[in-house]
Amino acid sequence: MKIGLSDVEGRVLHGLIEDASGDIVIRIDRRGFIIHATANIAQLGFDFSEALLLPHITDLAECDHAATLGDHVSAVLQGAQPSGWVEFPVAAAAAQDPAGVPHGQRWYAFSLRPMIDNDGSIDGALCLLRSVQRLRLLEGELYNRAVTDPLTGLANRQAFCAGLRRHLAGGGGQMVAVFAVDGTRALLLRYGQRTADEILWGFAKFLETMALPGHELAQLDGERFGVLLPVMSLRAAREWAEDAVQTFAALAVPASARAPQLTASAGLARVECTVDWTLREAELGLVLARAGGGGRVAVAGYRRVA
Incomplete structure (x- = not known):
C-alpha cells in the first residue's frame, strides 16, 4: 500500500534507502499501521499494493513474537527512547516463495525512529527491517561446534x-x-x-x-x-x-x-x-x-x- 509522502519524509526515506542497501524501509502511522513500504518487502511474501485495510506492523512477525514487537513499537510511538534492534522471525505466510514453497523460519532485525510533526508530536515512525538470517545460522553453527x-x-x-x-x-x-x-x-x-x-x-x-x-x-x-x-x-x-x-x-x-x-x-x-x-x-x-x-x-x- 503506497500513500504519498511529504517532501521532508521523502528525503528522509530516500536517505535511509541509500544508507541501508538491501534493508526494507517501512512507514507506519501513530497507531503502528503500515502506510508505506519499499518494494523489496515483496521478498517476505507481502504485497500491500492491493490491500483494502492497512496492515499492522505486528502482522509481519510470527504469532509468538508479535506481542514483543508490538510493545516495542508502541513504546517508541508514545515517546520512549528507541532501544535498538528487535529480532523476530517473519510470519509463516511470509516464509515462503511466490509458489508457496516454505523457506522455514527466517529472522529479521527491526529498528524504528519516530517522525516528529510540526507541533512536536509524534506522527508515526520510519522503520528498517534487516535480515539477520545469516547471523542466526552462523550463531547456530558456532553453538553446534561448541x-x-x-x-x-x-x-x-x-x-x-x-x-x-x-x-x-x-x-x-x-x-x-x-x-x-x-x-x-x-x-x-x-x-x-x-x-x-x-x-x-x-x-x-x-x-x-x-x-x-x-x-x-x-x-x-x-x-x-x-x-x-x-x-x-x-x-x-x-x-x-x-x-x-x-x-x-x-x-x-x-x-x-x-x-x-x-x-x-x-x-x-x-x-x-x-x-x-x-x-x-x-x-x-x-x-x-x-x-x-x-x-x-x-x-x-x-x-x-x-
Whole structure:
C-alpha cells in the first residue's frame, strides 16, 4: 500500500534507502499501521499494493513474537527512547516463495525512529527491517561446534553434563551408562591414531543404532561414551547395555587371526547428587567391568560384575 509522502519524509526515506542497501524501509502511522513500504518487502511474501485495510506492523512477525514487537513499537510511538534492534522471525505466510514453497523460519532485525510533526508530536515512525538470517545460522553453527565432538558428531562432555544438570534439576533418578572400547590405548600404540579414530567413530555409530528413542548420546573424552537412559529402570538399563556390549562383540569378530578382537564394556549409575558424582559412579562401574576381563557391564553401587 503506497500513500504519498511529504517532501521532508521523502528525503528522509530516500536517505535511509541509500544508507541501508538491501534493508526494507517501512512507514507506519501513530497507531503502528503500515502506510508505506519499499518494494523489496515483496521478498517476505507481502504485497500491500492491493490491500483494502492497512496492515499492522505486528502482522509481519510470527504469532509468538508479535506481542514483543508490538510493545516495542508502541513504546517508541508514545515517546520512549528507541532501544535498538528487535529480532523476530517473519510470519509463516511470509516464509515462503511466490509458489508457496516454505523457506522455514527466517529472522529479521527491526529498528524504528519516530517522525516528529510540526507541533512536536509524534506522527508515526520510519522503520528498517534487516535480515539477520545469516547471523542466526552462523550463531547456530558456532553453538553446534561448541557442543559437538568433531570426530564422531555426537554431543561432547559439556553438552552431556548440561543434560544431566537438567535432569538433576527435575529430581534425577534416571540411569546413565558410560561405554568404552576395551584396550583403546593398546590399539592406539599398535595401530596408530588413524586406526584408533576409525574404531571410535565406528563404535559411536554403533551406539547410535543401538540407542532407543529418548536416549541421549555423547563422547565424554577420547575413549569413553555416555548414554543417558531417561525412561529405564536399573534392570532395563542393564539389559540394554548388556545387549549393546554383546552385539558389538558379535559384530566385531576379526576377519583373521592377526586382527584384534574388539570388545566394549560399560558402567551404569543412577543420576543423583551431582553431575560429577553421577559420572564418577558410572565410570567406576566401567573400571569394574574392565577389571572382570572386559566385554561386560557393571554397576558400581553393587560392586558386582555381570
